[in-house]
Amino acid sequence: MIVMTSCGDDGGANTSWTSVGSATNVTSAGISAGTTEQGSTAAVVPTDGSASDAEGASAGTSPVSGTTGDSTTGAATTSGATSTTSTTEVHTTGAAPGNDGLGGETTEGEAGCKQVDFLFVIDDSLSMEGEQAALTAAFPAFLATIENTLPTSDYHIMVVDTDAASRCGPGNCSHETCQAAGKHACMNIFDECDQTRGAGVVHPAGAFAANKACDFEPGKRYLLSSDPQLNANFKCAAEVGTAGDPKERPMDAMVEAVSAELRAPGACNDGFLRDDAILVVTFITDDDGVEDINTAQQTYDALVAAKGGDADRIVMLGLIPGNGCAKGGLHWAQLIGLFGMQGIQGEVCNPDYNAFFQNAVATILETCVVNPG
DSSP, X not given: OOEEEEEOTTSSEEEEEEOOOOOEEEEXXXXXXXXXXXXXXXXXXXXXXXXXXXXXXXXXXXXXXXXXXXXXXXXBOTTSOBOSSOEEEEEEOOOOTTSOSSSSOOOTTSSSOSOEEEEEXXXXXXXXXXXXXXXXXXXXXXXXXXHHHSSOOOEEEEEEESOSSOSOBTTBOOSGGGOHHHHGGGSSOOOTGGGSTTSOOSSOOSTTBOOSOOOOOTTOSSEETTOTTHHHHHHHHHOBOSOSOSSOOHHHHHHHHTSHHHHSTTSTTTTXXXXXXXXXXXEEOOOOSOOOSSOHHHHHHHHHHHTTTOGGGEEEEEEEOOTTSSSOOHHHHHHHHHTGGGEXXXXXXXXXXXHHHHHHHHHHHHHHHTSOO
8 A cells, every 4th residue: 555645736745545546547428337457447427517625625526517618517438428427337357468458469560550749737836846757757668668569650749737827937036946957947048839838848938847848759749669878868857846836737738739820731730630540549637626618529529520520449548546545536537437437547746657658558549459550
């Protein structure tokens, strides 16, 4: 058992938790008779828009509606239908990584997807130092398992953070998160994409960030699988630091990352998302509020639209507050649930993400196999 304290952006401790150390699939089609390694687990996701905020409202009343636009009051099932209530089944993934989930090894050249686009959406607020370090520590083993398991080695990997404007900038450098590396985050040396939510991160700045331009291929805000320094360059970008806006908006960042505006020729994310590729989205946040403008349903719809209406080509991985870990996050659990068996939820407070990512490989592989390029 591991006990850990998660801190909010106000610098105070939120809660303690007990790690179960396993990734879970989340479905929104109702409760089944299945059990998990920990026993059967079910959680109700409210969809009535009841209020919850960072000032102490309980996680059980967290809304899933956004602040603008038409919201969907029912959680979508995996078939796209909606209902007036939503229940979430949580169960442990079981297929072992490193094979096809059916007992046979899968190697380069076998039937399956030819390309995979990995989108990492990382909370860059004050409380995220440990979580970013856990992600970058788990990434090399995750990538190695992907390389040894999937029938392709053609990957794009992009990191985005969860805000448009950090606490730091010219004339606004008083916050403690701005003081790193000679106030590098406050210098007037960043381009427009560096200050656009949803744009690929190539120049992280502020406390616990690289405070330099990462060594990406010139003109690209995403990494290629052929990069000889892939792990080091991912670490450079993924440790986005803790100078971000305290209002974390990971769902908005996902929507904007795949938007037509940012994918247009010459735009920030030009070339990242490919029509025939599998899209694997991983988002990491410990926030206890609901700051996203997009609802879970609107985020799902935007991602599916970006993939030409083919939801089967998307895997959604979320490291979020969960059982006994901080509070809130039910709107993010609903988003994960909309992807059915291709949605996997894990505990953001777990200090070791290796089990989560290794368990996710089986789902990524299955998605790859049933969607040949």
